[in-house]
Amino acid sequence: MNQTEVLSPPAADTVRETLAECRAATLPALRTAVEGLHPRLARISAYHLGWCLPDGTPTDGHTGKMLRAALAVLAARAFGASTASAVPGAVAVELVHNFSLLHDDLMDADELRRGRPTAWVAFGRGPAVLAGDALLSQALRVVTEVRGTPVQPATGAITSAVDAIIQGQAADLELDGYPVDEVDTDDYLAACAKTSGLLGGCLEVGAALAHAPAPAARMLRSAAWDLGVAWQIADDIESLWGDPTASGKDAYGDLRSGKRTYPVIAALRSDTPAASRLAVRLSATEAPAEAELAALAGLVMEAGGRAEAERTARRYLDQALHTLSRAGGEAAAVGTLTALFRHVLARHQQWTTRVPTAPTAEGAVL
Amino acid sequence: MNQTEVLSPPAADTVRETLAECRAATLPALRTAVEGLHPRLARISAYHLGWCLPDGTPTDGHTGKMLRAALAVLAARAFGASTASAVPGAVAVELVHNFSLLHDDLMDADELRRGRPTAWVAFGRGPAVLAGDALLSQALRVVTEVRGTPVQPATGAITSAVDAIIQGQAADLELDGYPVDEVDTDDYLAACAKTSGLLGGCLEVGAALAHAPAPAARMLRSAAWDLGVAWQIADDIESLWGDPTASGKDAYGDLRSGKRTYPVIAALRSDTPAASRLAVRLSATEAPAEAELAALAGLVMEAGGRAEAERTARRYLDQALHTLSRAGGEAAAVGTLTALFRHVLARHQQWTTRVPTAPTAEGAVL
Numbered sequence: 001m002n003q004t005e006v007l008s009p010p011a012a013d014t015v016r017e018t019l020a021e022c023r024a025a026t027l028p029a030l031r032t033a034v035e036g037l038h039p040r041l042a043r044i045s046a047y048h049l050g051w052c053l054p055d056g057t058p059t060d061g062h063t064g065k066m067l068r069a070a071l072a073v074l075a076a077r078a079f080g081a082s083t084a085s086a087v088p089g090a091v092a093v094e095l096v097h098n099f100s101l102l103h104d105d106l107m108d109a110d111e112l113r114r115g116r117p118t119a120w121v122a123f124g125r126g127p128a129v130l131a132g133d134a135l136l137s138q139a140l141r142v143v144t145e146v147r148g149t150p151v152q153p154a155t156g157a158i159t160s161a162v163d164a165i166i167q168g169q170a171a172d173l174e175l176d177g178y179p180v181d182e183v184d185t186d187d188y189l190a191a192c193a194k195t196s197g198l199l200g201g202c203l204e205v206g207a208a209l210a211h212a213p214a215p216a217a218r219m220l221r222s223a224a225w226d227l228g229v230a231w232q233i234a235d236d237i238e239s240l241w242g243d244p245t246a247s248g249k250d251a252y253g254d255l256r257s258g259k260r261t262y263p264v265i266a267a268l269r270s271d272t273p274a275a276s277r278l279a280v281r282l283s284a285t286e287a288p289a290e291a292e293l294a295a296l297a298g299l300v301m302e303a304g305g306r307a308e309a310e311r312t313a314r315r316y317l318d319q320a321l322h323t324l325s326r327a328g329g330e331a332a333a334v335g336t337l338t339a340l341f342r343h344v345l346a347r348h349q350q351w352t353t354r355v356p357t358a359p360t361a362e363g364a365v366l
Numbered sequence: 367m368n369q370t371e372v373l374s375p376p377a378a379d380t381v382r383e384t385l386a387e388c389r390a391a392t393l394p395a396l397r398t399a400v401e402g403l404h405p406r407l408a409r410i411s412a413y414h415l416g417w418c419l420p421d422g423t424p425t426d427g428h429t430g431k432m433l434r435a436a437l438a439v440l441a442a443r444a445f446g447a448s449t450a451s452a453v454p455g456a457v458a459v460e461l462v463h464n465f466s467l468l469h470d471d472l473m474d475a476d477e478l479r480r481g482r483p484t485a486w487v488a489f490g491r492g493p494a495v496l497a498g499d500a501l502l503s504q505a506l507r508v509v510t511e512v513r514g515t516p517v518q519p520a521t522g523a524i525t526s527a528v529d530a531i532i533q534g535q536a537a538d539l540e541l542d543g544y545p546v547d548e549v550d551t552d553d554y555l556a557a558c559a560k561t562s563g564l565l566g567g568c569l570e571v572g573a574a575l576a577h578a579p580a581p582a583a584r585m586l587r588s589a590a591w592d593l594g595v596a597w598q599i600a601d602d603i604e605s606l607w608g609d610p611t612a613s614g615k616d617a618y619g620d621l622r623s624g625k626r627t628y629p630v631i632a633a634l635r636s637d638t639p640a641a642s643r644l645a646v647r648l649s650a651t652e653a654p655a656e657a658e659l660a661a662l663a664g665l666v667m668e669a670g671g672r673a674e675a676e677r678t679a680r681r682y683l684d685q686a687l688h689t690l691s692r693a694g695g696e697a698a699a700v701g702t703l704t705a706l707f708r709h710v711l712a713r714h715q716q717w718t719t720r721v722p723t724a725p726t727a728e729g730a731v732l
Contacts, residue, residue, distance in 0.1 A: 038536035103499060107492030126473030129495055130535055133469060136499070137528045140506060144521050155510050155521065162503045169496055170404035 007346050011339045018336050022070035025083045026090040030069075033091055033142055037134045044131035048102055048119045064114075067344065068093040068202045074337045075206030075220055078329030088146045089205035092158050095139035097198060100165050102132035104194075107169065110253065136162065143205065153208035153217070157201050164197020175260040179283065183260045184269070189229065196228025212329070219327035226320035227341050233313040234345055236261035237306060240297045252293040258282065262312065267305025274303035317345050373712050377705045384702050388436035391449050392456040396435075399457055399508055403500045410497035414468055414485045430480075433710065434459040434568045440703045441572030441586055444695030454512045455571035458524050461505035463564060466531050468498035470560075473535065476619065502528065509571065519574035519583070523567050530563020541626040545649065549626045550635070555595065562594025578695070585693035592686035593707050599679040600711055602627035603672060606663045618659040624648065628678065633671025640669035683711050 007015065034045045046052045052059055069090035076086030104110075105118040106128055112118060120128035143158050171190035175183060203220035212220075239254045240263055254261050264282070268275055278299045281288065288296055300306060320341055324334065373381065400411045412418045418425055435456035442452030470476075471484040472494055478484060486494035509524050537556035541549060569586035578586075605620045606629055620627050630648075634641055644665045647654065654662055666672060686707055690700065 038533045040536050040540065041532070103495055107495060109492075125491065126475075127539060129469055129473060130532060130539070133499075133502070133528075134532045134536070136502065137525065137532055140525050141529060144518065144525055152510065159503065159506050159510055162499075163507060166407070166496060166500045166503055167404045170406050170500070173493060173496070174406065 007339060007342050012343070012346075014336060015339050015343045018074070018340065019065045019067065019070050022073040022083070022090065023066040025073065026066060026069040026087055026094065029087050029091045029142075030094055033095060033138050034135075037131075037138065040127065041131045041134040044119055044123050044127055045098065045102075045135060047122060048098060048113075048131070050114060050116075054122045066090075066094060067340070068097050068198065070340060071199065071202035071224065071337070072206035072209075074333050074340065075203040075212075075329075076210040077206075078220075078327075078333035078337065079207055079210035079212035079216065080330065081206075081210035086206050086209050088142050089154060089157075089202075089209045092139040092143040093161070093198065093202045093205060095135045095142065096158065096162055096165070096201070099132045099135040099139065099162075100169070100194065100198065102128055102135065104169060107173065108257070146209070153214075154205050157204035157208050157217075157221075160204070161197050161201025164193045164200070168193030168195070168197055176258060181268070181279065183265055185262075185265060188260070188262055188265055192229045192232045195232045195235075196225040199224035199228040199231075216328050219323055223320045223323035223327065223341075226316045226323065227344060230313045230316035230320065231344055233262045233309050233316070236263055237309050237313070240300065241306065252297065255293050255296055256287065256290075258287065263300050263305035263309040265305075266308035266312075267300040267303035270303045270305070270308070272303045274299050278303060313345065317341070373705060373708050377708070378712075380702060381705045381709045384440070384706065385431045385433065385436050388439045388449070388456065389432040391439065392432060392435040392453055392460065395453050395457045395508075396460055399461060399504050400501075403497075403504060406493065407497045407500040410485050410489050410493055411464065411468075411501060413488060414464060414479075414497070416480060416482075420488045432456075432460060433706070434463050434564065436706060437565065437568035437590065437703070438572040438575075440699050440706065441569040441578075441695075442576040443572075444586075444693075444699035444703065445573055445576035445578035445582065446696065447572075447576035452572050452575050454508050455520060455523075455568075455575045458505040458509040459527070459564065459568045459571060461501045461508065462524065462528055462531070462567070465498045465501040465505065465528075466535070466560065466564065468494055468501065470535060473539065474623070512575070519580075520571050523570035523574050523583075523587075526570070527563050527567025530559045530566070534559030534561070534563055542624060547634070547645070549631055551628075551631060554626070554628055554631055558595045558598045561598045561601075562591040565590035565594040565597075582694050585689055589686045589689035589693065589707075592682045592689065593710060596679045596682035596686065597710055599628045599675050599682070602629055603675050603679070606666065607672065618663065621659050621662055622653065622656075624653065629666050629671035629675040631671075632674035632678075633666040633669035636669045636671065636674070638669045640665050644669060679711065683707070 031051075034042055034049070036042075037045060043052070043056055046056075047054055050059065050064070072090040072093050073083050073086045076089065077083065101113070102119055105113060106120040106125055110118055111121050116122075118128075119131065123131075139158060139162075140155070144155050146154060168191050171187065172194055175187060175191055200221040203224045204217050207217035207220050236254065239261065240252070255264075264278075267278055268282075278296070281292075281296060281299070321338060324338060324341060327334070397417075400408055400415070402408075403411060409418070409420075409422055412422075413420055416425065416430070438456040438459050439449050439452045442455065443449065467479070468485055471479060472486040472491055476484055477487050482488075484494075485497065489497075505524060505528075506521070510521050512520060534557050537553065538560055541553060541557055566587035569590045570583050573583035573586050602620065605627065606618070621630075630644075633644055634648075644662070647658075647662060647665070687704060690704060690707060693700070
C-alpha cells in the first residue's frame with residue numbers, strides 16, 4: 001500500500017478512538033486554563049473555542065478534534081509516559097493554537113471560522129487581540145508550572161513553537177504584498193512555519209514530558225514539520241477547490257485577498273499560456289470580481305498548479321512518515337501516530353478522489 | 367524630609383547615572399533580541415522603540431530611559447549579582463513592556479506615542495499585533511535560555527508579569543464601557559495591574575537571577591506593585607493637566623475616549639454639585655466636543671478629583687518606599703532603588719508644583 005493512500009477502515013477507527021480519548025483527557029484541563037482568565041477574556045476564548053454564544057450561553061458546539069493535543073499525548077506515550085503526564089503539554093499546544101487563530105483571523109481579516117463570525121468580528125479587535133495574548137500567556141504558565149519533570153525542554157518546545165508560528169505568520173504577510181513574479185516556493189515554505197512550527201512543538205513537548213532522548217525528540221519535531229507543510233498545501237488546495245460548507249471557510253477567500261497560495265505559485269511558475277493569463281490578472285490593481293473567482297481557479301488548474309500542489313503535498317507526507325518511522329519509541333504509539341499523520345491529510349480527500357492526477361514524481365522534496 | 371518630596375540634586379544625579387549605566391548594559395542585548403526577529407517584525411519593533419523611521423532609516427531617537435531594565439538590574443545587585451547576570455532579565459522586561467505598548471496602542475486606538483504615529487498607524491493593525499507577539503515570545507526565550515541560574519523563578523517572574531499585564535488591560539477595557547455610577551476604585555485598582563504587574567516583574571526577575579530569598583523577592587515585587595499604582599494615578603493626572611508636548615501623548619486623550627481615570631472616578635464619587643454636572647455630561651451618548659474638554663477637566667478639579675488623586679498617589683508611593691526599606695539587600699543598591707522609586711513620580715512634578723494641595727491625609731491606603 002502506498003504510504004499516502006487513504007486510511008483503511010480499521011486504522012480510521014483507531015484514529016477516531018484515539019482522538020476522542022486524548023480529547024477527553026485534555027478537555028477538563030483546557031477548560032480550567034480558560035476559566036482562569038479574566039472573565040471577559042474567558043468569554044471571548046470560550047466563544048472562539050465553540051463552547052458558548054457571544055453572550056456566554058453554553059452551546060453544544062465543540063472544540064474540534066483537538067488533533068494537536070493528541071499529537072502531544074501520543075509522542076509522550078511513545079516514550080513511556082502516561083497520558084496524564086502529557087496533559088499540560090497537550091493543553092499548552094491547544095492554547096498556543098488558539099492564540100494563533102485569534103490573532104491570525106484579525107490579521108487576515110477573516111470573518112468566518114467554523115461557520116461562525118470570528119472573535120474579532122463578534123467582540124471587537126482590541127478584546128480579540130487581548131484574548132489571544134491571554135491564551136499565549138496561559139500556555140506558558142501551564143507548561144512552566146509542571147512539577148517533577150524537566151521543565152526547560154518542555155518550555156523550550158513551546159517557546160520555539162510560538163517563535164516559529166510568529167516567524168511563519170510574518171512570512172505569510174509578505175506573501176500578500178509581493179509582485180506575482182517575485183514569490184517563489186522558498187517564501188512559501190518560510191510561511192509554512194506557522195503550521196509546521198506548532199505541529200513540531202506538539203511532538204516535541206510530548207517527547208520532553210516523557211524524558212525522551214533529545215535526538216528522538218528532534219526527529220519527531222522534524223517529521224511533524226514536514227507533515228505541516230503537506231497540510232498547509234492541502235489547505236490551500238481546499239481553499240480553491242474544496243467545499244466551503246465542509247471547511248467552514250469563505251469559498252475562494254485566499255484568491256479574493258490575493259494571497260499567494262501554493263497552487264497559485266506553482267501555476268505562475270509553470271511555462272504555460274494559462275500562467276501568463278493568470279499573471280496578468282493577478283497583477284491588476286483591482287481585486288477580482290466575485291463572478292471571476294471560479295474562472296481564476298480554473299486558470300490555476302489549467303496551468304498545472306493543482307497537480308503540482310498535490311504532488312508536493314504527497315512528497316512531504318511521505319517524508320514525514322519516513323522520518324517518523326526512524327525516530328524510535330514504542331511500536332503501538334508510533335503506529336497510532338503514523339495513522340494520525342495520514343488522517344491529517346485524509347481530511348483533504350477531495351484532492352485524492354475528485355481529480356485523478358499523474359503518478360507521484362520521483363526525486364527529492366522540492 | 368517627607369518621603370514623597372522631589373529628589374535632592376545629588377540623588378537626581380545618582381538616578382541619572384544609574385539609568386544611563388543600566389541602559390548601556392542592556393541596550394546591546396536588547397538590540398540583538400530585536401534583530402533576531404523576522405526582518406519585517408524587527409523593523410516595526412525598531413520603529414516603535416525609536417531606533418528608525420518607518421522605512422528603516424536609523425534615527426538618533428532613543429528607547430527612553432529604560433527604567434524597567436534599571437529596576438531589574440538594581441534588584442539583582444541588591445542581592446549580590448553582577449549587572450551582566452541581570453541583563454537577560456532586564457532585556458526580558460523591556461521586551462514585555464514594548465509588547466504591551468504595541469498591543470495597548472491598538473486596543474486604546476492611541477495614534478501618538480512619544481510624539482510619533484503609533485506602530486499600528488504606521489504599519490497597519492495586523493503587522494503591529496504580530497510584532498507585539500514577537501516581542502513577547504522573544505522575552506520568554508531570552509529568560510528561559512539563561513544558563514546556570516535558577517530558570518524557573520526567573521521565568522515565573524516574567525510569565526506572572528505578563529499575566530498581570532493582560533488581566534490589568536482586560537480590567538482597563540471594562541473601565542470604558544461602564545455607566546458612570548458603576549465604576550469604583552476597586553475596578554480601577556484591578557486595571558492598575560497592567561502597570562504594577564510589570565514593575566513587580568522587574569524587581570522579581572532581578573531578585574530571581576540573583577538567587578535572592580523568596581520572601582525578599584516577594585517584598586520587592588509588592589513594593590514595585592504599589593509604585594505602579596502611584597504611577598498609574600500620576601499618569602492619569604498628567605493626561606488631564608499635563609503638558610502634551612512633554613508627555614508626547616494626546617492632550618485630553620483619556621477624557622475624549624471616555625476612559626474612567628482615577629481623577630474622574632474620585633470626582634464622580636465626591637458629593638459635590640460639580641460631580642453631578644460631570645456625571646450628566648459623561649453619561650451623554652455623544653462624545654464631548656474638543657472645545658468642551660478643558661471645561662470637563664475643570665469640573666473634575668472642582669469636584670476634588672485632582673486633589674484626591676494626588677493624595678492617593680502619594681500614599682501608594684509612601685507604602686512602596688516603606689515595603690522596599692524592609693525587603694533587605696545591600697544598602698547601596700537599595701538606596702539607589704529608593705531614589706529610582708522617587709524619580710518615577712518626580713517625572714510628574716507638575717502635580718506637586720503647579721497646584722498646591724492639602725497635606726496628605728492619614729489612614730490606610732484606599
